[in-house]
Amino acid sequence: MSELVIETSGLRKQFRTRRGRHVVAVRDLDLAVPAGGVHGFLGPNGSGKTTTIRMLLGLARASGGEMRLFGQPVPRALPQVIGRIGAVVEQPKFVPTFTGRRNLELLARSIGVSQRSVEAAIAQVGLDGRERERFKGYSLGMKQRLAIAATLLKSPDLLILDEPTNGLDPAGIRDIRDMIRGLGESGVTVLLSSHILAEVQQVCESVSIIGEGRLLASGRVDALIGASTAAAVRVGLPDPARGARHLEAAGYAVRRDGAHLLVEGVDEPADLTRLLASHDLFVSELTPLRPDLEQVFLQLTKDTTLRARPEELVAGGAA
Numbered sequence: 441m442s443e444l445v446i447e448t449s450g451l452r453k454q455f456r457t458r459r460g461r462h463v464v465a466v467r468d469l470d471l472a473v474p475a476g477g478v479h480g481f482l483g484p485n486g487s488g489k490t491t492t493i494r495m496l497l498g499l500a501r502a503s504g505g506e507m508r509l510f511g512q513p514v515p516r517a518l519p520q521v522i523g524r525i526g527a528v529v530e531q532p533k534f535v536p537t538f539t540g541r542r543n544l545e546l547l548a549r550s551i552g553v554s555q556r557s558v559e560a561a562i563a564q565v566g567l568d569g570r571e572r573e574r575f576k577g578y579s580l581g582m583k584q585r586l587a588i589a590a591t592l593l594k595s596p597d598l599l600i601l602d603e604p605t606n607g608l609d610p611a612g613i614r615d616i617r618d619m620i621r622g623l624g625e626s627g628v629t630v631l632l633s634s635h636i637l638a639e640v641q642q643v644c645e646s647v648s649i650i651g652e653g654r655l656l657a658s659g660r661v662d663a664l665i666g667a668s669t670a671a672a673v674r675v676g677l678p679d680p681a682r683g684a685r686h687l688e689a690a691g692y693a694v695r696r697d698g699a700h701l702l703v704e705g706v707d708e709p710a711d712l713t714r715l716l717a718s719h720d721l722f723v724s725e726l727t728p729l730r731p732d733l734e735q736v737f738l739q740l741t742k743d744t745t746l747r748a749r750p751e752e753l754v755a756g757g758a759a
């Protein structure tokens with residue numbers, strides 16, 4: 441068993457609205473984030489990701505449950521572990537008229553780290569060459585890099601990034617994604633909160649998927665994809681219409697995909713060839729379509745995302 445960097449059990453957060461009702465943002469959440477690499481914290485908008493991160497960092501008080509960072513109970517032991525954690529939860533304040541480098545130098549001095557760390561952080565986030573430009577002229581992507589560089593100054597063991605690519609264009613998203621992958625490979629544990637599937641699938645080894653504040657699935661990305669049932673089997677036939685009739689009569693769900701058929705609910709693809717061959721239909725193609733993380737995610741969160749409002753309002757009561 442690898443060491444867990446983040447652990448929550450039965451974590452719960454309830455907000456009281458102005459009308460005196462309660463919004464349950466996080467409910468009975470058990471998270472386990474192993475050391476090393478990038479761990480995706482995935483969920484639709486309003487599913488409780490930011491609230492969970494804020495509780496871990498002592499920025500919001502939990503209504504119930506337990507949390508540990510590096511094995512230490514938080515928020516009680518936060519002073520002992522906070523030095524090992526870098527977090528970008530919201531855009532930090534930088535001086536707009538100073539260069540990126542000057543901003544980092546000031547920050548480095550205020551937290552007592554060497555100017556050499558500034559060089560290292562600039563290089564790590566790929567800002568070299570642009571660090572002598574003023575912050576106010578930076579693109580959103582560069583501002584985000586600078587924010588991450590600021591957290592790297594103290595060489596954290598754990599980096600928590602809340603939706604780091606929000607508002608970026610596709611090129612900016614790719615740049616930040618590559619940078620995060622590099623950080624994970626360098627040995628830092630990264631918790632990457634996101635609702636963008638492609639971002640997570642391409643960067644993370646493991647994920648926790650939440651919906652309405654609950655853990656829906658957790659584990660290695662490849663295991664989650666492998667564990668979910670094959671999305672469909674694509675079948676090529678000389679007479680798709682006749683093939684579809686026989687398959688439907690045998691109880692399969694069949695859809696047309698151009699000249700092909702997409703057959704769902706298939707346990708064993710060979711069953712299809714046998715069935716079709718018994719009607720003198722010989723397949724020219726039989727391709728099981730592996731689900732990707734997006735399909736796994738949609739399957740898991742479909743109940744939660746289809747609801748009109750992401751939050752569940754409950755009548756006032758004890759937190």
Ligand SMILES: Nc1ncnc2c1ncn2[C@@H]1O[C@H](COP(=O)(O)OP(=O)(O)OP(=O)(O)O)[C@@H](O)[C@H]1O
Nearest residue numbers: 455463465484485486487488489490491635750751
């Ligand atoms: N201070 C607050 N008061 C009342 N409700 C809140 C408060 N903060 C968050 N919520 C509610 O808690 C739920 C979870 O919100 P949260 O911001 O944690 O979700 P999220 O997964 O981070 O969403 P997003 O991807 O949009 O950032 C939402 O329904 C939100 O409206």
